[in-house]
Amino acid sequence: MSPSPVRALVAANLRRHSRDKVGLFFMVVMPFVTILFVGMALGGSGSGQDRIPIGVVARDSDPVATAVLRQLETSHDLAIERMDAEEQVRSGVRTGVLAAGLLIPPGSTDLELVMTQTNGSGMAARGMIDVAVGKVAAVLEAVRAAEAAGASPAEAEALVRKAQASSARVAVSTSGAAESSTPRGFAYTAPANVLLFTFVNSMAVAAALAESRRLGMIRRSLAGPVRERSVLLGEVLSRLIIAIVQACLIMVVSTLMFDVSWGDPLGVAAVVGSFCLVSTGAAVLVGSLVRSPSQAPAIGPPLGIVLGMLGGCLWPREVAGETLNMIGYLVPHGWGMDALITLTKPGKGLGSVLTEVAVLLGMAVLLLGISLVVFRRRMRTSN
Amino acid sequence: MTATLSCTGLSKRYGDILAVQDVGFFIEKGEAYGLLGPNGAGKTTAISMLVGLLQPDTGSVQVCGHDLAADPLAAKAKIGYVPQEIALYPDLTGRENLRFFGRLYGLPRRELAKRIDEVLDFVGLSDRADGKIDTYSGGMKRRINIGAALLHRPEVLILDEPTVGVDPQSRKAILDGVEQLVADGMSLLYTSHYMEEVERVCKRVGIIDHGKVIAEGTRKELVSTLGSADRVELVLDGDLDVATDKLRAVEGVTEAVRAGTSSIRLIVNEGSHLLPTLIAAVRGIAVVTAVEVIEPDLEAAFLHLTGNKLRD
Known part of the structure; x- marks a missing residue:
């Protein structure tokens, strides 16, 4: 597969995203405002070990x-x-x-x-x-x-x-x-918001995929010497990079600003990486299913917030009750939160979160698989 | 001479509708070929199959010796496709859009930068290259849309209604540019609603109707299908529908169609001799206020062959 078309699509998509002022606000400012205020309300500690x-x-x-x-x-x-x-x-x-x-x-x-x-x-x-x-x-x-x-x-x-x-x-x-105890303050809100905003902003950029379809850019790309799978890869990779950048940005800034300890880097990378794949799969699925670009932001981010609630990203799951906790395990956020909180505890590493990582990867494979089938069908029917 | 683009037996069916039926034509190197047809005739479906966006049910397409089905990447690399709908990223600049398409076609970085400047110069937008597309006028967007198809120096350029919705100045710039490309040896497939554009740019024309190519040839060959027929335009005041039926029944009239709110367009044998009969035929139904006898042209041939005006 020639890398040129994939690079061309990724470069164009990232450049377009960098010019979306509202999107940048939600990616660069909003997560830290949320971490700050919710973190303070929950005790304002970065390590989770403070008195x-x-x-x-x-x-x-x-x-x-x-x-x-x-x-x-x-x-x-x-x-x-x-x-x-x-x-x-x-x-x-x-x-x-x-x-x-x-x-x-x-x-x-x-x-x-x-x-x-x-x-x-x-x-x-x-x-x-x-x-x-x-x-x-x-x-x-x-x-x-x-x-x-x-x-x-x-x-x-x-x-x-x-x-x-x-x-x-x-x-x-x-x-x-x-x-099983839940960390307090920023130690809780930082990982919660990594998952929440990575997912919500991935869903928001799903609109760009629908927009590319509406503009006829995907169709025109396919009229060039470009394989269908290169277009698919270019579009998926663009969304994955945005998800990874969002997650890394929150982790780096919350470490520097709020003194958050994340735990074993390898374990964190595995959890966050697999969660980014899940978010990308969901974004491509929504971007392929919606008929117009305006539908994506109407569906995606609210869905992301609801899943975040169920998965314990908006409040500690220990206050949510047993039924909601069980439902939380049906969504990727629940598994992601469990894994990230586990990794903040002394002596815990990748080995301690293998189950969570496996579940997240399974969800990612399922979502990406379905989304690629739908996206490919859309590409063909839009011709 | 070898054909740059040729297709044979192209057919495409959507359910019960046969959108394209056994279409075949060829375009030689440096030749401009026009595809004329009313809306829904199957032009866009045919073009979609020619550029590899749509799989034909039957038939084949050859581009510079490459079979489109067997070797799609090699065949598509020789084609420059200008779609009817403007396909550009509105939030990127003209230069950035061209860079995107150049990368898509695998142009090396240095060559791409040079080609972008050349293409911007060709389409006359060097001074607006760094403005975002959504700040461009319709004509400027059309010109960049064409420029995007030229970056990789295609052997054949396929233009699907390239001047729809543009101002006269941009239309002139587009047609001048297209003529220049043909003069430089590029092959061209041109579809348009504007008969005069096709007459100006294309050496040969195929007329497509109901999914089939019903006539093909040079302008002279197509006009000669009219025989000694003339095109007559009557401007009337009265009941034009009844008048059209009356005129159609006159011996020597081969076609009669309404043209606008006050005109009837006719294809007649020996137009100047038949005029008194035509005027007499509508007496009591409508008053003839003006008469024009036009020398046979492509539009008359189109009307004669399809029974429709091109813009119906």
Whole structure:
């Protein structure tokens, strides 16, 4: 196959895409706006390993407050920030700077938890605060019980400390939770938006394929010394390059701007590469099926957003419920998200995501196969 | 002399409709051949088969000795195809569009740059080469459309209605250019609705109607099919439909068709002698306000052969 026609088609398509100002906005600006704002709402961390920020208003002289604070500070997952006023805490929670807040009134055991987020970091903060408060409450109850049994306050405290020391030997280990936990902040929104925007923008450029058909460019190309498969390859390759450029752009910029860690490069390349093939297949299919160029943007991007929702690109799938999670596995985004999140965890590499990559490649083969059959038929019938 | 382009027995059927039926003709090197036919006659279907865009049900096409079916790439490389619909990327410049087509035909980078400049000069658009196509006028688009087909120096240029919708200045530029190409030795297949263009550019003409080539020859040969017939145009005021029927019934009238809202065009034997009879035939139905007897031409031959005006 002569490379000239393929190169000619790719060069013309890429040049045309580079002149589409609206398309460039959605490719170059929109993904980062989304990553920034959604990432901040989800906790604003790039690695997914940062501590969850919690604001606390309490007096140092208050024994309950001291005990709760001491308990919270033992947690390696929490970053405790002491604040002077309730409004500071509420404002921090409202703006997303804090995952949650805790107000401890002096001399009272009636604590107030401040939170607005029902996402991963908010729920995690609440869980850890519950545990800490529960432990302090347990100690207070134990001291009261010892005193009721006739012990002096000093004896009661010694007994409780002894009980605590022995209970500390009882270790509760959690399995699976760490592996399945969803990263927070940019660590979540960056991979989510790689998949979302790669797919959505691939679907948007499907319009250009329909436009080439409408303009008669494909027909005229075939009147030259060009094989049908060269035209097919040129058109497919153009869309694949756009998908890869989109994915790479988001990954590079989010690494530099938001300090996102992606994990094993080989694994990431395999996942993102196979997802780009899926997006290309979908784009060529839509571009071949629609009758006019205006139909492609009306169908493609909304479809991309719906698939992104189902696949966990717009919000963590853990908040979506079991049924939606199951449906998410019917779309490529679900498999892509699982794979990219897995790769962010320590010690994970290509071997850990082989199933996801295989499923994505299977979807790509299926979509590309169908799209090429439809596209070829369109080329012939448009003659 | 060997034919640059020849076709024999070309047929194409769409369901019950036989769009092209046993079409065959040849074009010699440096010859301009015109294909005339009314809308729906099968011209575009025939051209689609000649450039390899459509598989014929029967028949074959030879281009410079290459069989189009057996060796399509070699055959297509010798053809320059100018489609009726302008096929250009509107958001690319004229130069970028030409570069695209040059690459499609595999022209090396340096040669391509040189050819683009030559072609832009030929079509008279060097000064607008770096403007986007969507800023061009209809005539300029047509000229670039032709230029795209010339980049690879084809042996035969196939032009399908190349002057549709262009201003007189661009039409003149296109026809001058086409004549220059033929003078330089390029073979040409030209289809047009404009009889005068075909008469001006083409040495031989094939008339296609209902999918068949019904006559072929030089202008002189085709006009001679009229015998001693003349073309007469009557301008009338009255019931033209009834008048047309009356005129058709006059002995010596071989064709009578309405031409516009106030004229009837006729093919008659011995036109000048028959005039009084014609005027008498429509008396009481319409008033003849003007009469013109035209020397037999290609349009008269076309009317005679097909029974239709070319632009019907």
